[in-house]
Structure formats: structure tokens, C-alpha cells
Amino acid sequence: MDLKSKLEELFEQNQAKIKGLKDLDQLNQTRVELLGKKGPITEVLRGMKDLDASERPKVGAFANKIKDDLQGAIQERKHTLEQAVINQKLAEETIDVTLPGDAVVSGTPHILAQIMDDIEEFFIGQGYQVIDGPEVEEDHYNFEMLNIPKNHPARDMQDTFYIDDQLLMRSQTSPVQARTLEVHDFSKGPLKMISPGRVYRRDTDDATHSHQFHQVEGLVIDRHITMADLKGTLLALAQHVFGADRKIRLRPSFFPFTEPSVEVDVSCFRCNGAGCAICKYSGWIEVLGAGMVHPNVLNAAGVDATVYGGFAFGLGPDRFAMLKYGIDDIRSFYQGDQRFLSQFQQEG
């Protein structure tokens, strides 16, 4: 076989082989074997020394062409295989945008925060200020300024955590009344305030007692405030929180800082007064304490009780939430259990 035919045969065989190669490593190996120094083309070129001088350039040129063509075929195959690798990768990494996404679980304000925000909004709408007070409070403001002197039996109503003789964890939000009365300038207008916050009692925790819970204190002082103002305010609040059809009733009670004092009941929102387990078959549910501010409280804060007077009330958001949502254990509010808390997703 002459060299030219040998080269043609080499070309035919290897072109087919190259086209059939399936991976880049094999292709590279074939390139080295075929076109390298020990490869068949080099060997054919070596045989040229036996050729006629006139034949050599032709065969040489032909050999180089075959070499170039094979190199071209390898290059082309390389390109095809590389493209296939890219295509495969792209196919594997395709994102199916129609798959459902992972749900993002967002938190929600605590149910007590929701109730307190709602109560705040109600009173802000009626022109009240929202005023904060300290949780570590002086005996002076928590008791004495509220007409509860030392050794007064009314102190027994609230078992208190004392820090020392003078300091305690406030057992009610009422001290904020006294603090505000002391500084309010009545020449600038009446005082209308609420004070929401935490309070503390030396109670053993159970389903209905917690050593820490919440209160919202309310206070309105001006000239000519009457009990009818108190009743109208609390009726509007009860209807805002428990529904537009609610009624309220006031029962005589006792608080040292109010005279007269009342306990306020709201008509049962479950049975509408007919009697059910929630209202213990009475048709009424006790929701807060209130009264007309005692002159001793006004005088102690330097407010002339012969000129100014008004009402105060104290309500428990924990109790409001328990009633409204049928929660039977106050500890649920403070245990941080997501299964409980996530039931109160805020709308909007």
C-alpha cells in the first residue's frame, strides 16, 4: 500500500472513531496517540525518506492536510462534547418555577399586646394620653398616695413583692395615677390618661393566678366629672371590646382610692344574658373595677379636691383576652408555646 492510501485509510478509520468518542478524556488520549510523536502519522512521515524526491512534497503536503483534518475533527468533537456537558449541567440545574415555595412563617404580635393595642387605640381616639410608669415602684406611690397607709387592711388585697422597706414590684398600675396627678398642670386643661403595663403579685401560679400579669389604669380629672361620664366611657369600651350589643352594670364595691367604688359587669357576649357556663349562668361577667377618685388621693397629689374630681378604672387585659377567646389558663400567655400563640394571627 502506498503512503497516500495509508494516510487515507488512517483518516477514514480515525475520523469515524473520533466521532464515536463519548468523553473528553478519551478524546484527549486519542489526540495524543494519533498526532503525537509515536503516532501513525509521524510514522508515515518517517517512511517518506524512501520516496522519490519528486513525490515527497506532494505526499508531505497530503500528510499535513490529513493531520490538519484529523485535528479539526478532534476540535469539533471536543466542542460537541463540551457543549453536551454544559447542556447536561443546565438541564440538571433547571429550576421548576411552578413548584410550590417554602412557606415563610412570620410572627404575630402576642395576643396580650393585640388586646392592649386595641384598648390603647380606643382611648387615644377619645383624647386620652398613654403614660408609662416604673415597674419597680416606691411604696409611697403604690400605696400611700392612693389612700392606703401602712398597716391599712386594704394592703392585704394585694400580696406584694417587696424589694426593701421603700421599694416594691408594683402590684397595680394605679401608682401611675398618683405620679401623673402630681405633675399635671390643670391650668392647661383636664387630665385624661391611661397607663397599660405589667403588675406583680405574690401569688402561686395556677390556672387563674399569675405572679405577673397586666393592667390598664384609666384616669379622668376635670371640673364637673360625674359617675355618668364613667358609665358612658366604660359602656363604650365594653362595646368596643366585646361587641356592639353589650350592656354594662355597676355594683357597689370597695377600693381605697375611689369613693364610691364599683365593680363593673358586662352582659355575657356568649349567651347574651340568657345564662351559660362562661357567665356562670348569671348573664353577667365581671370585667373591671372603677370609681370616683377619692378626695384624699387628689389632695395628696396637690390637686384641690373641692374644685377638681373625676373617675378612675383598672382593667385586666389578661382577663379580657381569656373571656374573649375562651382561654381557661392564664399561664398560656406566658409560656411562649407557639401552638397557642400562633392561633392569634393578626389580620391584615
Ligand code: DAH
Ligand atoms: N388597682 C386595682 C386593682 O388592682 C384596680 C382598680 C380598681 C383601679 C378601681 C382603679 C380603680 O383605678 O378605680 O385591683
